[in-house]
Amino acid sequence: MTDPAYKPRTVICIGDIHGHITKLVNLWSNLQSKIDPESFNTATIIFLGDYCDRGPDTLKVIDFLVSLPRQYPNQKHVFLSGNHDFAFAGFVGVLPGEFEAKDTWEEYADNEEREGWYKGEGYEKMHLQARIWSGWLKAKFNAAKGLECKGSIYDAAPTFESYGVSHGSADLVKAVPEDHKKFLADMVWVHEEDDVCIETEEGLKHCKLVAVHAGLERGKYIQEQLEFLKARDTRVPKVTALSGRKDVWDIPKVMNSSLLMKQLLSVFDIVFLSV
Structure with missing residues (x-):
């Protein structure tokens, strides 16, 4: 039986910022106003990746994230890598481990011309994903998204521009500050939290969270x-857990950013609080 005085710790998952600093700041402000100060200041904040590309302010987003441990020393901050961040890290040369660059290209070599891989x-020495990220997509319109392409399949041009260089x-490589490179180098691919509580009709339920x-x-x-994700093995051309869609487990729909996330799903599910 749960002690009525027991207060579960607050765990917040935030997904897919994509270079939108204003939305991120607004979301952070909303969390501060809706969660009591003690819980917020000791919360575990799990960022689910994709900090760069598409939006105009990748540099400012990473500045914000890098500053959090200093501003909120009693919070726990987890920064997961998304596929966009993996590719960014590959371009600036801070991917973990060792890999033979050409070995990562072979499986997808037929796509090089169509996807306009980087050859600068x-x-x-670049990983496949870095070459795709920084290349020039020949098609200027992405029919799947219904949007104009921003440089590459990854829409990476705004990231380059946020650091003051052209796509x-x-x-x-020189324009990205060292603390940003360290941030990219240190990103984890998976994070586990034991004993995360969710509210149910029967009361608090203790669960394991895998993000x-x-x-x-x-x-x-x-x-x-x-085990593979914890090892961060960069020898593979594509990490499905970071970029898969059709071949990964179904995930919940993205929650509206104006909502406060008060619950987490059970084992191996993820709830997104997106900007």
């Missing part, structure tokens, strides 16, 4: 996937 300075410029950007793959052993 330093491409020979596909090797100067980005990963896109989702865990269908039909594969969970433990093997978790």
